[in-house]
Amino acid sequence: MLETLLVIAVTGAAGLLAFLIVYARWHYGSLEKLGIPVETPHFLLGSNPDGHKIVYAHKDLERFHKYGSVYGVYEGRTPRLYVTDPEMIRRIMVKDFDHFYDRTVPEWGHEIFDNLLDFLPGEKWKTIRSALTPMFTSSRIRNGGKNFAALTDKYIKELHKDFKGSSLKFEMKEFTTPIFVEFTCDYFLSIKVSSEGNIRENYIYKMVLEAVNEGQDSSFAFVIITVFPFLLKFLPLFSKEGINKFLKTLDEVIKVRKANKVDITSGKDFIDVMITMLESLDSPEYKRLGIDKVTIQAQAFEMFIAGYDSILATLSVLSYHISANAEIQEKLIVEVDENLEKIKDGTADLPYLTACVKEAIRLSPSFIELERVCMKEWTYKERDINITIPKGMSVCIPAWATNRNPEIFNDPEEFRPERFYKGIDGKLVTELEQNPMSQYSMNSFGHGPRNCPGSRMAIELVKSVIARMLQEFKFIKRVDTVVEIQEGIPMIVRYKPIYVDILKREFESEQ
Numbered sequence: 334m335l336e337t338l339l340v341i342a343v344t345g346a347a348g349l350l351a352f353l354i355v356y357a358r359w360h361y362g363s364l365e366k367l368g369i370p371v372e373t374p375h376f377l378l379g380s381n382p383d384g385h386k387i388v389y390a391h392k393d394l395e396r397f398h399k400y401g402s403v404y405g406v407y408e409g410r411t412p413r414l415y416v417t418d419p420e421m422i423r424r425i426m427v428k429d430f431d432h433f434y435d436r437t438v439p440e441w442g443h444e445i446f447d448n449l450l451d452f453l454p455g456e457k458w459k460t461i462r463s464a465l466t467p468m469f470t471s472s473r474i475r476n477g478g479k480n481f482a483a484l485t486d487k488y489i490k491e492l493h494k495d496f497k498g499s500s501l502k503f504e505m506k507e508f509t510t511p512i513f514v515e516f517t518c519d520y521f522l523s524i525k526v527s528s529e530g531n532i533r534e535n536y537i538y539k540m541v542l543e544a545v546n547e548g549q550d551s552s553f554a555f556v557i558i559t560v561f562p563f564l565l566k567f568l569p570l571f572s573k574e575g576i577n578k579f580l581k582t583l584d585e586v587i588k589v590r591k592a593n594k595v596d597i598t599s600g601k602d603f604i605d606v607m608i609t610m611l612e613s614l615d616s617p618e619y620k621r622l623g624i625d626k627v628t629i630q631a632q633a634f635e636m637f638i639a640g641y642d643s644i645l646a647t648l649s650v651l652s653y654h655i656s657a658n659a660e661i662q663e664k665l666i667v668e669v670d671e672n673l674e675k676i677k678d679g680t681a682d683l684p685y686l687t688a689c690v691k692e693a694i695r696l697s698p699s700f701i702e703l704e705r706v707c708m709k710e711w712t713y714k715e716r717d718i719n720i721t722i723p724k725g726m727s728v729c730i731p732a733w734a735t736n737r738n739p740e741i742f743n744d745p746e747e748f749r750p751e752r753f754y755k756g757i758d759g760k761l762v763t764e765l766e767q768n769p770m771s772q773y774s775m776n777s778f779g780h781g782p783r784n785c786p787g788s789r790m791a792i793e794l795v796k797s798v799i800a801r802m803l804q805e806f807k808f809i810k811r812v813d814t815v816v817e818i819q820e821g822i823p824m825i826v827r828y829k830p831i832y833v834d835i836l837k838r839e840f841e842s843e844q
């Protein structure tokens with residue numbers, strides 16, 4: 334009897350093991366069939382078996398140099414086609430968008446995450462995306478920049494208290510995280526967090542940092558999840574309690590807004606947009622597409638998720654570039670000093686600062702890999718590329734690598750804002766504008782109907798912080814200043830703390 338049980342147990346275990354191996358390797362071979370170079374996968378763990386230790390951005394660049402225009406990588410069990418050829422990128426993201434309109438949906442295990450705009454499918458995505466457009470009008474963007482600058486002022490006042498002498502060791506992300514959270518709460522969602530004391534103790538602040546997995550070291554568990562994606566939902570990535578409390582607060586804000594119609598001269602804010610969407614819940618269109626209250630609430634959450642890493646990483650890396658390039662900093666200071674009044678009322682264009690922000694975003698695209706799923710078989714035959722992508726295959730644009738394409742960008746690793754500088758009156762034709770394909774090598778905000786809707790807003794927010802800081806401080810590179818990316822984080826780039834010194838400009842002549 335015992336023997337029989339043992340035989341059953343061993344056979345069962347062997348069967349399960351065999352099943353798991355077959356499951357993990359199920360798609361192996363599918364990329365090779367396309368006739369492209371493929372990063373050889375590990376027996377079970379795909380092409381990045383050491384994914385918890387590698388810097389994905391650097392890996393992408395290495396593979397771009399090794400394989401060129403099109404190549405394959407197994408992300409665990411998932412075959413991914415990587416495309417760096419600018420014309421093929423244009424076709425996928427813009428011209429033949431009808432073949433590539435969705436992204437892969439991870440099994441988050443939380444309905445709010447499942448309903449983020451990034452992951453909504455087809456028509457449902459289109460409807461929600463178009464409902465959100467009033468938030469990104471020019472006047473909303475200008476006002477956003479103005480509010481961000483005002484908040485920066487408030488935090489700069491606090492910062493002054495930390496100075497013992499004329500300079501201070503400074504970390505941009507640490508400084509701007511509270512500004513970003515307070516701004517997103519207040520400007521998008523009309524939730525006042527500052528009145529509740531230290532924002533770092535606020536539950537929304539904590540919820541956001543938890544949801545973006547801030548401060549968590551990457552672990553081998555993430556490699557296992559690429560092989561068995563259904564395990565993602567079992568990871569304790571966020572506190573359901575925090576999210577539920579946030580959704581309740583949002584309900585309250587909506588109730589108050591409905592009761593007190595406010596006149597928003599700068600255009601609809603997110604709460605108005607939500608109310609309009611909520612009023613459509615019973616419409617045949619929303620019912621047919623399965624748009625419910627959670628779909629709408631998720632977009633409020635999206636405002637934190639979409640901007641958190643991107644804005645904060647751009648600001649951090651820009652503090653480094655400015656500190657490391659004295660001439661560029663001088664030019665910026667002149668531009669800022671000439672526009673003090675306009676900066677205050679949010680009407681300054683600051684073209685050189687804009688070029689610096691764009692160049693920082695080229696060198697440091699926060700979303701290092703853009704993704705689309707091929708929705709119906711698609712063939713591309715141009716020059717030396719001849720490929721048919723099967724339905725269902727994930728297609729990736731490795732932005733960190735394409736943005737350093739040496740055929741488009743001379744000295745690609747150099748921080749050179751002139752690539753984007755159109756002169757004070759905006760009349761200069763930049764080196765990049767002379768090359769029509771360069772825009773599809775600059776993939777920081779994506780392209781086509783599913784590009785980043787927040788790109789113009791993001792540039793304004795970053796500009797508003799830098800402009801305000803340069804009015805009072807200079808950024809100085811320290812001997813121990815380093816720019817290092819955290820290992821083991823796929824899809825996005827997150828930096829280890831980047832320390833620079835800030836020097837009060839009033840003491841500049843004494844140095």
Ligand code: HEM
Pocket residue numbers: 450451452462635636639640643644647694698699700703704776777778779780781782783784785786787788790791792
């Ligand atoms: C420097 C800052 C930012 C960068 C570099 C950035 C970059 C991107 C990229 C690369 C995508 C994917 C585009 C594609 O697949 O073609 C994206 C999507 C998105 N971004 Fe941004 N983003 C930034 C800031 C923001 C901000 C501030 C918001 C909103 C307040 C925002 C909202 C979104 C949304 C909602 C999507 C999903 C779009 C869709 O699927 O239709 N982003 N962003």
